[in-house]
Amino acid sequence: xxxxxxxxxxxxxxxxxxxxxxxxxxxxLRAADAPDESLAGPALLSALRAGGLILYFxxxxxxxxQNDDRMSGYEDCARQRNLTSRGREEARAIGAAIQRLRIxxxxxxxxxxxxxxxxxxxIFGRARVDAAVRGGPATDDEPERYAALRRLLSTPPPAxxxxxxxxxxxxxxxxxxxxxxxxxxxxxxxxxxxxxFRVIARIPKDGWSALEAP
Numbered sequence: 001x002x003x004x005x006x007x008x009x010x011x012x013x014x015x016x017x018x019x020x021x022x023x024x025x026x027x028x029l030r031a032a033d034a035p036d037e038s039l040a041g042p043a044l045l046s047a048l049r050a051g052g053l054i055l056y057f058x059x060x061x062x063x064x065x066q067n068d069d070r071m072s073g074y075e076d077c078a079r080q081r082n083l084t085s086r087g088r089e090e091a092r093a094i095g096a097a098i099q100r101l102r103i104x105x106x107x108x109x110x111x112x113x114x115x116x117x118x119x120x121x122x123i124f125g126r127a128r129v130d131a132a133v134r135g136g137p138a139t140d141d142e143p144e145r146y147a148a149l150r151r152l153l154s155t156p157p158p159a160x161x162x163x164x165x166x167x168x169x170x171x172x173x174x175x176x177x178x179x180x181x182x183x184x185x186x187x188x189x190x191x192x193x194x195x196x197f198r199v200i201a202r203i204p205k206d207g208w209s210a211l212e213a214p
Contacts, residue, residue, distance in 0.1 A: 037190065037200045044188065044201050045211040048103045051160040054153060054189040054197075055105075058169045058181040059119040060094070060205060061087035068113070074129075077114035087115075090184045090205050091122035097208035098123065106161030109133050109152075111168060120166035133167040135174070146174050153189050153197040 039047055047053060062081045071079040083091070098105065110120040110127040111134035120127035132148035144150075149171055157163035169181045176199050181187060184205030190198045203211075 037198060039188070039201050041211060042213045044203075045101060045103075047200070048101075048162055048188065048211075051104055051106075051158075051162055052156050052191075053200075054157065054163045054165065054191060055103075056153070056165045056167065056172055056181075056187045056189055057094075057119065057123070058172065058183055058185055059083065059087070059113075059115045059166060060090040060122075060184040062115050062183060074112040074114070080114050083115050083118050087183070088118070088122055091119050094184065094186075094205060094208060095123040095125070101208065101211060104161050105164050106157050108164045108166070110166040113168075116166045116168065120164070123166070124164055127166065133165050133171070135171045146171055150175050150196070154191050154193060154195075156191045156193065 048055075061084050063084050064081065066081040068080050105124060108120050108124045108127045109130040109132075110117045112129045112131060113134070116134075117127055117129065132152050135146040135149055152165075153175065169183075172187060173180050176187065176189075176197075179202075181202070182204065186203045187199050188201040188203065190200050192198060
């Protein structure tokens with residue numbers, strides 16, 4: 001039986017052989033250039049303790065009987081959706097876990113809404129408001145609403161530290177894709193500079209103890 005490529009002229013057969021070899025070697029090279037990274041448990045804790053990562057939190061539990069429709073400004077907490085008592089307890093518990101796990105938190109940024117600022121204060125004891133973490137309206141200078149957030153998530157924090165962000169579910173869904181962050185859930189992000197960023201883990205609000213070795 002004739003080989004499947006024997007019907008081609010010699011020059012054509014050489015071209016096909018080269019194409020086959022390229023296919024065999026090109027895929028591993030592409031995989032090495034962009035390795036998949038997904039961490040959990042003690043390996044994730046070690047990575048967080050080494051620094052260079054970003055923790056992006058969606059605020060903890062809120063009262064969905066409230067909304068932001070009538071707020072007069074970000075300081076008008078009475079007319080916003082706010083944390084519930086349970087949400088405040090969740091934030092305090094997360095903060096205690098992060099302190100116990102000795103994760104080196106550096107800067108702490110928060111969306112200007114009351115629920116995100118309170119979440120950051122209860123977890124970390126401090127926060128600096130930065131509109132970039134929630135995204136803003138498109139402008140001539142910044143036509144993509146979440147461009148500033150993308151840059152922030154792509155930029156490594158100072159060596160040996162973890163940047164913490166307290167914000168909302170919608171902005172993160174817009175830049176990182178599904179699944180949607182639950183209230184109190186954190187995404188662990190590895191900044192890649194000009195190559196963007198990669199989500200390497202998600203930690204539910206009650207999942208911090210799973211980072212410790214049994």
